[in-house]
Amino acid sequence: MRRNDIQVAPSILAADFGHLADEARRIADAGADCIHVDIMDSHFVPNLTLGPKALGAINRATELFLDVHIMVYNPYNLVTQLVENGADRITFHFEATEDVEEVLGFIRKCGIQAGLAFRPETSVEFVLRFLGKCDLMLMMTVPPGFGGQKFHSEVLEKVRFLRDACDRLNLRAGGVEPKEGELLPPFSIQVDGGVDALTAPQCIEAGANVLVAGTYLFKEPDLAAGIQKLRDFGEK
Numbered sequence: 029m030r031r032n033d034i035q036v037a038p039s040i041l042a043a044d045f046g047h048l049a050d051e052a053r054r055i056a057d058a059g060a061d062c063i064h065v066d067i068m069d070s071h072f073v074p075n076l077t078l079g080p081k082a083l084g085a086i087n088r089a090t091e092l093f094l095d096v097h098i099m100v101y102n103p104y105n106l107v108t109q110l111v112e113n114g115a116d117r118i119t120f121h122f123e124a125t126e127d128v129e130e131v132l133g134f135i136r137k138c139g140i141q142a143g144l145a146f147r148p149e150t151s152v153e154f155v156l157r158f159l160g161k162c163d164l165m166l167m168m169t170v171p172p173g174f175g176g177q178k179f180h181s182e183v184l185e186k187v188r189f190l191r192d193a194c195d196r197l198n199l200r201a202g203g204v205e206p207k208e209g210e211l212l213p214p215f216s217i218q219v220d221g222g223v224d225a226l227t228a229p230q231c232i233e234a235g236a237n238v239l240v241a242g243t244y245l246f247k248e249p250d251l252a253a254g255i256q257k258l259r260d261f262g263e264k
Contacts, residue, residue: 033213034232034262035061036255037095039220039242040086041077048082049089058252062093062116064220064240069100072124073172080109087114097145097220097240099172100124104131111138119143119166119218122154132162141202143218147172152186156193160203163216164238165190169231170221179222184234190217191235229261237262 038060043051055063065083070076087094096115098106103120104127110118118135122144125131135142143164146155148171155165167187170177198205200212219231220240228239239258248254 033237034259035216035238036258037062037064037218037238037240038245038251038255039064039066039240041066042242042246045078048085052086052089052092054251056090056092058255060092060255061238062095063090064242065094065096065115067096067098067100067106067110068172072101072121073099080106080113083110083115084113093117095119095143095240097143097166099145104134107131107135107138111140115140117141117143117164119145119164121145121147121172122158123147123150128158129161132158136163143216145172145220146186148180148183152189155190159193159197159199159215163202164218165216166218166220166240167236168221169219169223169227172221177221179224179227181227181230183219184230187217187219187231187234187236194235223258225257228258229264232262 038055040063066077068075068077093116094114095117096110097119101124103124122128132142141163143166144158144162145166148168167183169179169183194215199215200206206212214237216238217236218238219236223239223241224244245254
């Protein structure tokens with residue numbers, strides 16, 4: 029993997045909820061690769077946040093790729109509503125359902141990307157079963173449910189394990205093996221939680237290439253400069 033293939037996904041969870049459309053446009057104008065939208069049900073995680081209708085409002089405000097991370101039980105039941113409201117990728121939690129492959133398949137049948145997320149404490153061995161069946165894997169670097177938490181550095185070893193597995197299997201973007209002579213971007217490994225100027229380089233070094241950042245970016249006086257700063261760590 030070339031380290032400079034870094035995408036930055038600002039988490040709108042850290043933005044001003046009273047002006048979601050304006051914040052979505054601001055993220056797009058700042059040069060982000062996508063908008064990360066967290067949806068929580070107050071059961072799988074304690075918090076309760078945005079829902080499909082709010083996602084629809086964000087979708088109407090911008091043409092930017094919408095990266096939807098759902099922290100809910102029974103994720104299958106929410107997929108159709110999210111697709112109808114503009115989701116371009118839906119990432120759900122391995123721990124939230126016993127029907128992981130069914131949900132991954134259903135999301136892809138809806139014509140969008142499917143991602144699979146793992147809590148920090150979940151064994152990385154589980155990821156091997158689903159490589160090639162999803163477009164992205166999200167390794168949470170904080171317990172899901174709240175922004176502004178402290179980064180769990182032990183997850184970096186899981187990121188490294190996952191990147192090494194992708195390299196051994198020659199998996200590229202979309203979880204596919206390239207044909208002879210075909211050049212495809214690397215498989216998408218996303219990290220979410222406590223990502224800032226200190227932890228982003230560590231994540232990239234371990235093999236992550238999609239950085240979700242909320243609290244750090246929205247505290248920056250210049251959102252565009254903050255996004256570019258994270259992206260530039262991949263050049264070093």
